[in-house]
Amino acid sequence: MSETPPLLVDIDGTLTDASRAVDPRVFPVLREWPEPVVVATGKAMPYPIALCEFLGIERAVVAENGGVVFVEATDELQLRGDHEASLAVAEAYRELGHELGFGTVDLANRWRETELVVSLDQPLEPLERLAEEAGLVVLDTGFAYHVTDPSVDKGTGLEAICAELEVAPSSFLAVGDSENDAEAFDVAGEAVAVANADETAKARADRVTEARYADGFLEAVAPYRP
């Protein structure tokens, strides 16, 4: 077994199956990981916080693709990005007759503080045009379109957490599945894309697993487990 590195892990597509259900086999792995675990996701903060809480692990979280960074150990919360600009894009998108696509209660956007998501069944072209006009970008995670400030991402989020934890980003193993993981892959020492990953994530990873989804995650961490 190799020495265990700190771990950055994505949620959707990496700890889950294709329908976004977390695979219970990842729970003991995360719970027993001997080094810091950073959960880095495009989802709003309550989701990774709840995951850490129910796992019983320390909360070190990158949410909203880097817009939100929280480190329990130092009681540090950072909000980055341009939420106002993303809300203005949503408004203009609705004025064109489109919907965000998550219903009235909209659990996907309800707790967002720095960016916005649109359902994949909504038209992409007008969203990209409006985002560009606002100085934002659209990321396709395979689960949603994220209208995001290009100056924040999971890579800068990991760097912010590392500054708090006083560990080097290059000491991390990062595991993910999509283009919103690419910058974290760039700063981590070892980057692994699961087999279901998109082409961007695969190209920026050091290796790609044979197995898909959570089986891929289990394969990625296997060399570091007893």
Ligand SMILES: O=C(O)COP(=O)(O)O
């Ligand atoms: O919710 C999404 O769109 C992506 O989430 P993830 O970064 O955890 O894969």
Ligand SMILES: [Mg+2]
């Ligand atoms: Mg993902």
